Amino acid sequence: MRSITAAERRARLALRHRLAPQARTGDVLDIARSMVVLHATDPATVFLSVAARSTGAVPAAVERALYDDRTLLRMLAMRRTMFVAPTELVPVLQASTANALAAKQRAVYARIIERGSDITDAASFFAEAEEAAHKALLARGEATGAQLGADVPLLRTQVDPAPGKSYSRPTNVTTWILVTLGCEGRIVRGRPNGSWISSQYRWSPVEAWLPGGIAEIPAAEARADLVRRWLRAFGPAPVTDIKWWTGWNAGDVKKALALLDVTEVDLGGGTGVVLSDDLEPAPAAEPWAALLPALDPTPMGWRERGWFLGGHGPALFDRNGNIGPSVWWDGRIVGGWAQRPDGEIAVRVLEDVGADAEAAIEREAARMADWYGDVRAVPRFRTPLERELTS
Structure with a gap:
């Protein structure tokens, strides 16, 4: 069995997640594709995740991709989480995940309506309200x-x-009605009322992004396609990581893997899977530093994070498993950071990383401060170290 060490996994991460300087790009769409999707529960995360991987993109470039070029689209998908996805991936997300989520949302809301109002046929009421809202x-x-x-x-x-x-x-x-219409792929959260940290979105018909609507594909095919993309970006990994990231049951994950050509590998203490055409060792990257935002897709890509997190979890995660802003050095989390009210980027390194690493981290902090400009953003889910750095 091929053995893939934590060091090799970190080398893959450096290049595939566009965190090493030589892998960064100014193309916002390419950055999103590299990560499969970008986390968007906190609107600022999308922009700051691009900033960490960019050679020159500015907030306006992300807004242009989202709202003018419309090559990216915001939608609820895996684990009922908000993501920004490349538009070509939307049919895969819709068939693999969002359709089932829409059915679940409709059932939950119907129960609440019947329990908390005099409406006796909530399903019919919900359908009528959806159609009226969509028409409007x-x-x-x-x-x-x-x-x-x-x-x-x-x-x-x-x-x-x-x-x-x-x-x-x-x-x-x-x-409730608009969220469900969004899960069904009929409407889309568009440009917000405010700056890039705002979550007060205007709604648009999905045809504004996809003129023919969302193409229908078989759910099993879509699930296999999504797992293939995830493995290309995040593999090798244990099957339990795939199950966690997708939010699917074990049976659906197993069926998706059965449609792919994958190989089991030894991850040093556990077994993982990797695409069979992806067994070659990753090329080495120069040592690199990155400041990743709260809920960035890299640390949120795996359930098992010990190979890059070390013992820093209590300082950097909240009680619900949401990661705050994290400082990375050469493929490992080594500290955290925060934007203070005056705009300063405060950094705390939680282990000895050496002078070269500290200098590289300081350069990244300056770069992140430039990206924010006059904008001040407090993470939606606050973590112990982020609170401490801003107190």
């Missing part, structure tokens, strides 16, 4: 949730989400 959006071309709520009376229907609970407050169904 097509008429407008682009709209906020509030604008669609003004156009469609059904969206203003009030529901008590937790009847009998003192903390429950009546809410209208607008967001």
Whole structure:
């Protein structure tokens, strides 16, 4: 059995995730493709993940890819997480993941509606509200949730989400309807009202990004395609990492792998899989430094992170498993960082990395400060070290 060490995995990561200087690029779409998708739960993550891998792209270049060229699209997918994906990948994400997520969302919201209102046939109500909202959006071309709520009376229907609970407050169904339409691939979160750190999006029909709509492909084929792309970017890895990243059940992961040509490898203490045409040793990269943002797709790409995280998890992760801003040196996490209210990038290295590494990390901090400019962004999920650095 081929043995792939942690050092070799880190060498692959350096080049495939475009973190080593020689692998960086100014092409925003290529950066997204390198990572399969970019995490977008926190809007700033998309931009800062590009910054870490870029040779010259600025925030406006990311906005252009998202909203003008429309080569990238924002959608809910794996683990009910928001991602920014290359548009050619959207049919794969839709068939492999989002369709099932839409059905689950509709069922959950229908139960809440029936429990918290006088509506007895929530499924019919939900379908009618979806159609009315979609029709209104097509008429407008682009709209906020509030604008669609003004156009469609059904969206203003009030529901008590937790009847009998003192903390429950009546809410209208607008967001539930629009989120489900997004999961179905019928509408898209477009340009936000505000800067690149804003999450107040305007909605658009999906045809604004994909003129023919989202192409339909078989779910099994889509799942195999997504795993193949993930293995190319993140492999080799244990099958449990694939299951965690996709959010699928073990059976679906096993079926997807059965459609691919993969080889088992020894990861030094465990078994992983790799694409069979990807067994050659990775070329070495020069030592490199990177400042990755909270929820960056690299550290969030694997469930088992010991081979690059070391003992720094308690300082850098919150209680729900979300990583904060992390400092990397030559394929390992060695510290954390934060943007202070005055714009300074504060860095703390948690182990001895040497003078050369510290100098490279300082250069990356200066580069990140330039990217922010006058923008101030607090991570959506705050971690112990990030809080400490900004206190």
